[in-house]
Amino acid sequence: KKINNLSNVIELNKVQMQGDSIREEIVYKIAEDDIDLQVRVYLDEDSSFVKYDVTCNWRKIGKHAVDTPQLSYYLPVNYNCDLYKYGIPFGVIERKGMNIDVPSNGWVFGQADETRKSAVMLLANAKYGFRSIDNSMAITLLRSSARPNLYPEIGVHKFSFAVGVVDNNISNNELVKIEYDYSHPVSILSVGKTHKGIFGSSERF
Helix, strand or coil: CCCCCCHHHHHEEECCCCCCCCCEEEEEEEEEECCEEEEEEEEEEEEEEEEEEEEEEEECCCCCCECCCCEEEEEEEECCCCCCEEEECCEEEEEEEEEEEEEECCEEEEEEECCEEEEEEEECCCCCEEECCCCEEEEEEEEECCCCCCCCCCCCEEEEEEEEEEECCCCCCHHHHHHHHHCCCCCCCCCCCCCCCCCCCCEEE
């Protein structure tokens, strides 16, 4: 078994870091062996979360009892983290660090000790396998199993995830709300031409 660090083969395509725009972003690609990644990393004004939009052309094939190729996003943190919180149906669960994938409803929070004011939260849209151990968190993005299907993941995949800093004493309800808002963004629809509408500029509905 081995781990390949794909950040060593990044090729930058675009850097927009003007300092006064509502969105700063970096776009890059990674091409290695049977993986092609197109990655857009961006930070919106007044947001504490850096967001990733990824398109991956995955051509890795697993071999039964030999190897299972996997793509993960790995995030080490710079503080001691012995406890991790995860979203589960109807609540939140706390787990110690474990060197196995555990299920979550799209997020993990690395709890810091009481001396720290902030801590890190990792979100994923439509990804549910997380591995947290040794002051780090990771998302399993793709995995090529070999049985019963030799080619379960071959093709182009699109996924999103985000990394953010939140209050270390944040409540469980607030953690769940952050994930909900991330996974259910506001939809914007153009109607073609302007009109007065039926609601006032400050009316709630």
